[in-house]
Amino acid sequence: MEEHKSTVRAVERALDILLCFTDGTDLAMTEIAERVGLHKSTVHRMLATLEERGFIARDSASDRYRLGMRIWELSTHLSNNDDPAxxxxxxxxxxxxxxxETVSLYIRDGDDRLRVQAVQSGQAIRRVAPVGARLPLYVGASSKVLIAFAEEADREVLMNGKSWPTGFDRKQLEEQLEEIRRIGYATSVEEREAGAAAVATPIFHRSGKLAAALSVSGPASRLTLKKMRDYAPIIMNSARLMGTMVK
Structure with a gap:
């Protein structure tokens, strides 16, 4: 039993190390050790094993680590048949x-939202939306959509959770969520990022469950509240069409 626990713990630690690279392309061993909360000697041994298996690559000149080619090899075998992105x-x-304007696709992952796809605007001044970005669920148009149209039990858990920032007005958010469910979309102006605005609407699976949030974002100077309201029916029509494509 102890051996089983030790093996599982080793797997968890290895996965934690790999997950360090979700927001960094290359990292020093000390950075990795700090992020996973392990001693440097333990991290060094695990990195050596991951490097040997091709999941991690080390730059000998800088002594920094990055994801190895085996990760990309595995990703090529992901099934695209059911992938909304x-x-x-x-x-x-x-x-x-x-x-x-820039168009993004978000899904909920625990207490965060994850950008799984983005198509950048061609305008000179634009909202750059990197795929893979993990953002808080308590602020932004897409976040509000993902909470508002979640199943009631999930929404209750989220609203009563402990991940909200100190002083956050949940009562005000609940009032916003009710309005979002009524009109079918959410807007935000400089809520998460200065100078940025967004309008988002839900995409539902054919079964009727929430699949993702579809967002259009851009500079607040160009994407005014009036323009977002004008765009909302167009975005909602796209979301309805997308809903027929996802299982």
Whole structure:
């Protein structure tokens, strides 16, 4: 039994090390040790094993680590048949071309939202939206959509959770969520990032469950509240079409 626990713990630690690279392309061993909360000697041994297996690569000149080619090899075998990020990309590109702003796709992951796809605006001043970005669930148009249209039990857990910042007005958010469910979309102006605005709407699976949030974002100077309200029916139509594409 102890041996089993030790093996599972080793796997968890290795996965924690790999997950360090979700927000960094290359890291020093000391940075990794700090992030996973392990002694440097333990991290060094695990990095050596991961490097030997091809999951981690080390730059000998800088002594920094990055993801290895085995990660990319595995990713090529992911099934695209049910992946919304792949299936919905053509419609996202069409919407971007119609509105001229950045289009993003978000899913909920625990107490965060994760950007799983983005199509950048072609305008000189634009909202850059990197794929893979993990953002807080308590602020922003897409976050509000992911909470508002979650199943009631999930929404109750989220609203009563402990991840909210100190002093956050949950009562005000609940009032906003009720309005979002009524009109079918959410807006935000400089809520998370100065100078940025966004409008988002839900995409539902064919079963009726929430699949993702579809967002259009750009500079607040160009994407005014009036313009976002004008864009909302267009974005909602795209979201309904996307809903017929995802299982």
């Amino acid at each position: 792949i299936i919905l990309l053509p419609e996202m590109e069409r919407l971007r071309d119609e509105l001229g």
